[in-house]
Amino acid sequence: MNNQDFPERTCLICKDKKDKKDLFRLVKTGEDKYAFDEKQKEQSRGYYICKSHECLKRLSKHKKIKVDTDDLIKMLNLLKKGEKDYLNILRAMKNSQTLSFGMNMVLEEIEHTHFLVLAEDISEKNERKLLLRAKELNITYVYCGNKQQLGEIFGKDEVSVIGVKNKQIARGLIN
Ligand SMILES: [Zn+2]
Incomplete structure (x- = not known):
């Protein structure tokens, strides 16, 4: 092999x-x-x-x-850069009707959702609820940013999860 x-x-x-x-x-x-x-x-x-x-x-x-600390910082900076790119894409799409955000809206529309972005600091309870549904429906998910960063996209204090309902855009984010 x-x-x-x-x-x-x-x-x-x-x-x-x-x-x-x-x-x-x-x-x-x-x-x-x-x-x-x-x-x-x-x-x-x-x-x-x-x-x-x-x-x-x-x-x-x-x-x-x-x-080495230098190496840790290098990795951390790369991680942050990747997240920033991701958050920028989501920010650019926020008015396109293709995103749902927050536990209630995301769970309500989960059957039309193709991709989930979870905050790294999401509560265990909410994480469990979402991942259960994501696995049932075979939805890909990533952890990116924190609740505050995801909230900022929508002008909210905190958002735990964002759902992407457009298949094309979901595919772009997955790759
Ligand atoms: Zn690991």
Whole structure:
């Protein structure tokens, strides 16, 4: 089996299996020491970590997986840039009738929803409710930004979730 055909890798921190494009690549530079392989070019064996605030935070405190602060900041900045792009796309679409937002509206219209954006700080209860429906209906979802950032798009204090009802736009966001 050729590894190139199955670009899934496991996150060092949470052990989730993900597509390579959703992970940062690290290489080992010493015992317990790792460096960020930004260009993905280092010849040595790759280790991977999710492009998420949660896993980066856990990495920064990890006792056995040590990464330089410079590298942590580099990854954090890339993560923030990606999120900003995402939030910008959502902001540009906010008046297009294609978005639903907030728990009530999203759940009400979930059957017409093709993509969900969950705030990273969504409550566990709401997260569970949404993911249950998302799995039933096979809706793709991502975590992006916090409730305040998602709220800003719609001029609200906080928004926990945004639903995308247009198939074309959902597909654009997924890729
Ligand atoms: Zn992870």
